[in-house]
Amino acid sequence: MNVLLVCECREGNLRDESYELIAFAERLGASRAFVLVGGEDAVPRAEGTLYLADGARGGEYNPELHKRIVLAAAEREDPDCIVFIHSSYGWDLAPRVAAALGAAQVSEVVAVAGDGTFEVGCCNAKLRRTVAPMTSRTVVTIQAGAFAPSGLPHGVPTVVRLDLADDSPRIEFVGYEAAEKKGVDLGKAEIIVSAGRGVGKKENVAVIADLARALGGELGASRPVVDAGWVDHGHQVGTTGQVVSPRLYVACGISGAIQHVAGMKKADFVVAINTDRDAPIGEVADILVVADVMQFVPALTARMMQ
Numbered sequence: 001m002n003v004l005l006v007c008e009c010r011e012g013n014l015r016d017e018s019y020e021l022i023a024f025a026e027r028l029g030a031s032r033a034f035v036l037v038g039g040e041d042a043v044p045r046a047e048g049t050l051y052l053a054d055g056a057r058g059g060e061y062n063p064e065l066h067k068r069i070v071l072a073a074a075e076r077e078d079p080d081c082i083v084f085i086h087s088s089y090g091w092d093l094a095p096r097v098a099a100a101l102g103a104a105q106v107s108e109v110v111a112v113a114g115d116g117t118f119e120v121g122c123c124n125a126k127l128r129r130t131v132a133p134m135t136s137r138t139v140v141t142i143q144a145g146a147f148a149p150s151g152l153p154h155g156v157p158t159v160v161r162l163d164l165a166d167d168s169p170r171i172e173f174v175g176y177e178a179a180e181k182k183g184v185d186l187g188k189a190e191i192i193v194s195a196g197r198g199v200g201k202k203e204n205v206a207v208i209a210d211l212a213r214a215l216g217g218e219l220g221a222s223r224p225v226v227d228a229g230w231v232d233h234g235h236q237v238g239t240t241g242q243v244v245s246p247r248l249y250v251a252c253g254i255s256g257a258i259q260h261v262a263g264m265k266k267a268d269f270v271v272a273i274n275t276d277r278d279a280p281i282g283e284v285a286d287i288l289v290v291a292d293v294m295q296f297v298p299a300l301t302a303r304m305m306q
């Protein structure tokens with residue numbers, strides 16, 4: 001199997017998730033080539049052929065131009081599978097490429113299931129479906145955080161310049177506008193203590209907030225806690241919340257779903273408190289305390305206050 005990995009730049013820099021594309025290719029046992037619209041500075045540290053196109057004329061994202069660039073790379077590589085990150089870039093561009101090629105598209109893949117099939121989340125990621133593409137060529141987007149890179153990135157790609165005969169853009173890329181930050185900016189917090197569904201009820205969130213205060217940190221939350229209205233969305237950590245990189249992250253009653261972990265996996269040190277010793281959060285935690293949060297957290301806070 002041969003895959004074409006579509007790397008992604010944001011404001012001139014290669015997105016780290018581009019390395020997750022490599023982990024996905026490794027999981028498939030596929031040979032790989034890359035395509036990137038961006039500058040030489042953004043080239044990924046990896047072995048393989050990299051089709052590099054200068055997107056400067058069309059701005060950082062120009063759907064029509066980027067589609068033609070990916071298709072030009074696909075024509076040369078004849079890949080079985082073209083892979084994007086499931087980001088705003090990928091979910092806009094992947095269907096355009098799939099439609100142009102008449103290829104099946106599988107969105108938000110979280111695992112490779114074997115025999116050319118993929119697992120995707122459903123029912124708010126509580127269940128997984130196994131999807132079998134019906135076309136010989138497939139376009140895939142992968143969930144950020146689902147395919148962890150093995151080791152540090154290394155290598156130098158063989159760069160092949162892609163120059164389109166006609167790269168005159170028909171739309172103008174104006175720029176990015178950051179969403180208005182409401183409430184706390186968790187991105188700058190050094191310590192975050194987060195409440196998950198395991199805290200049980202809205203009133204119990206105060207116990208988690210007390211620990212955050214005692215540690216001099218901020219309160220974070222998982223999505224169900226926000227959806228239930230226990231905590232404002234400004235505190236949500238994860239793919240649809242904030243991406244954080246504190247020195248210490250304390251996950252209280254949080255299972256460790258991919259979408260949550262994608263938002264906190266850059267924390268230096270993770271402590272998880274969970275009644276389930278097999279909860280997936282244990283895979284990213286440096287310390288897993290198997291305990292009831294409502295017993296353990298107040299005791300810890302009291303000790304911190306001494």
Ligand SMILES: Cc1cc2nc3c(=O)[nH]c(=O)nc-3n(C[C@H](O)[C@H](O)[C@H](O)COP(=O)(O)OP(=O)(O)OC[C@H]3O[C@@H](n4cnc5c(N)ncnc54)[C@H](O)[C@@H]3O)c2cc1C
Pocket residue numbers: 121124125126195196197198199221222223224225236237238239240241242252253254255256257258259260263273274275276279291292293294
């Ligand atoms: C498109 C999409 C985007 C999403 N974006 C996000 C996002 O940005 N952020 C996010 O968090 N989620 C997000 N989700 C939801 C995500 O898939 C999970 O459903 C969610 O993270 C689960 O939250 P949780 O761990 O608090 O709850 P659960 O998965 O229900 O886990 C609760 C945990 O608490 C433990 N527990 C129960 N009682 C106790 C107790 N007394 N003491 C200690 N532990 C206890 C349980 O063992 C369990 O591990 C998204 C989902 C989708 C589909």
